[in-house]
Amino acid sequence: MTSAHESVERALEKRLVGSGTFFSEDEQLNDLLSLQYRLHYHTLGSASNLDQKVAEILLKDCKRVERSLSGLKEKIWRNIAGILYFYLSNIDKATEQLKLARQITYDHKAFDAFYTFLNVENLYYRILLSESPKELLLRDISKVAEHIPRDSNAIAFHYLDSIASRVPVHWGDAAGKLHSTPLACYLAICTDYRNHDAELLKVGGALLKEAKFPKADESNHELLEEFHVALRFYLERVEGDISLEWNNFIISSMAKTFQSMNVAKTAMVYFSRVGKHEESILNFVNFLNYNDNYRHLNEGKYFDIISVLHSYHYVIEYCSGHEIQEVYSVAKTIQEMELLLKYFYDQYSFPLLDKDNCLDWLSNSIKLKLSSRVAAILGNSWAVIYRHYKDDLVKLINDDLCFYLSNSLVANPGCAQTKFEYAYTLATKREINFAKKYIKMAILEVEPNDYRAWHLLALCESVEEQKDVAFKIVCSVLQGMNEALTNGTLTSTEDRWQFIFMKLTQLSLLEDMFGVRDALELLPELFEVYKALFQTGEKHNYNLGTAYNQSIEYLHQFVWLFASKLYDAAGNLKEAKEALHESIAVTRTFKNLNNNLANGYLLLKTNHKKALTEFETVFYYDQLNTDAIVGFARLLNPEEPASSNHVLKASEREEKKENAFYGDGDKSAAYGRLKLMLEEAIEKSIDAHFSPEIWWHLSKIYEKFGDTERLEIALWNCIKYEELQPIRHFKNCHVFRSSSKT
Known part of the structure; x- marks a missing residue:
């Protein structure tokens, strides 16, 4: 094959993906x-x-192209011309050009x-022009597309999906005039994917009977391979229970194929x-x-690189928390996926938004027009990498997290979850102005009822004095x-949780502004709202997911712990303890360390030990817990009460004599331990790194040890992050339902 021919083939391959x-x-x-x-x-x-x-x-630019065209180039030109005439409402010329293109x-x-x-593009526009689109589809679809395209043939897939959306193909059509081909099954799935195991098992069973394990010079049964593509799309889309007969079908397919990528991928989806x-x-x-075997035999070329990227994203998202020693690790898979993504962008000439420009997406974003399928796969791939590293302080500071999210948004700018995560990451990094700009222009202008975005914006504004x-x-x-709740339109569990967290922010602002x-005085209102949002006795699941901190019991405890903290701030130690006991009494099914933290802070006033x-x-459970580190530091650097609200009874103050440390040697060792904890925390924990109190206690340690250089750095960071401190942690607005499937 000549270099000229290879360069043409490569250009067409890039165009098919969307480059x-x-x-x-x-x-x-x-x-x-x-x-x-x-x-x-x-x-x-x-x-x-x-x-x-x-x-x-x-159209003018189209006409400038030399008309002495033939073959492929003529077919491209006539399709373009026909489509442009269609949008210009010149039906006769559109019909003529599309007809001539079809004949090539x-x-x-x-x-x-x-x-x-x-050919599929041509058929789509002919369908738009036709007075009998269903008849035209059933007559011509098998002539223009014999097989389901590969994922990397993204534009062909786009038009195929567009055809299915425009002209529904029912299961009767697929079994009748379209003869139950895998392509017919795919079109029927696009129209109706709900509970059609029986129809698909019948088609797949017939193909399985025809198939035989290939000899050395033979290929796998082509239609069985292609059927697995349709089956995979069905398994990904269908909701609820699926037939267990697919287990035997997939195992039998493995027995009748040799190293089938399609069968392996179907199995991956089915078993998840x-x-x-x-x-x-x-x-x-x-x-x-x-x-890898295919690439080894084909000069390093991927059979379907988009399909590979989709598989990485799929297994990481839907098999999260599962690893197989020496076979599969999430960390290694994430690294491989990131390398493959960057390789893909380089090979197919897709631009990447670099770190220097990723903080201001609105000003620096690259416009990338992709088919919905590729946009979703690329967008989800970058987002999955972000979610793996989202708690990594180094990647946050080095703008890796913003890099992942900004490129996810370039690929798929309409994804609401990614848009929020991007704004949230900017806020967490204390890029407050960029965060506010993005929330206002990219989120709230599009969706003015996005409550969590409003909450994040309020927390960003709370940084101001x-x-x-x-x-x-x-x-x-x-x-x-509240109006939505009254009207019955506040229906989602996420919004109900967000209501509570927003109410807590309101009370925190009241405390800061007015005392x-x-x-x-508004605390009773908080409990009334909670009762209205989460009525007992209803057959309703108010959990956001399966994790304990996504349970309604955790939220209930969170409310009581907030009340305890308010009472403590007011010097009402008795009420603070009672609220804490209410929190503990909510449930015993899981251990909430926030109860231990709250009790520890109350005991700072009465019993250090x-x-x-x-x-x-x-x-024991969380060595880098910021609140626990601050509490430990306060034991060594006790502060005088800030106001009369904190005055304690004499009997309570006397208990302080029971010190937490035994003698100077024990206390000196505790100082050394605190130094190590603080230094590790600011290097590894996002919460700790941006906590002014952590930096303040670290400055006291450096002052004690005479380290003037690091003392100055610690004090500067203390001041800087105090000025950028929101009224409550930004994570208090990050309420979302777990999306993992089981």
């Missing part, structure tokens, strides 16, 4: 592909008509996938759906091995949420 940059040795082809990309930029995935002025400009047949087998795309995560992972590993703006936001949003007494025991309990 708009081409370097083939055929300049005329490059021009046509670029023109096609410009057209798709305005029409791909768009529900609205192409703007008339844009269409006219594109293959001139090279290597271009088969691209011809299929052009039925909760057999280790088997799912093992099939993912097999899938990668088969891909004057809290008026933050307070107005919170009060306004709470009023809207703790004013906050305490018992307080230390509570903090040590927390350290």
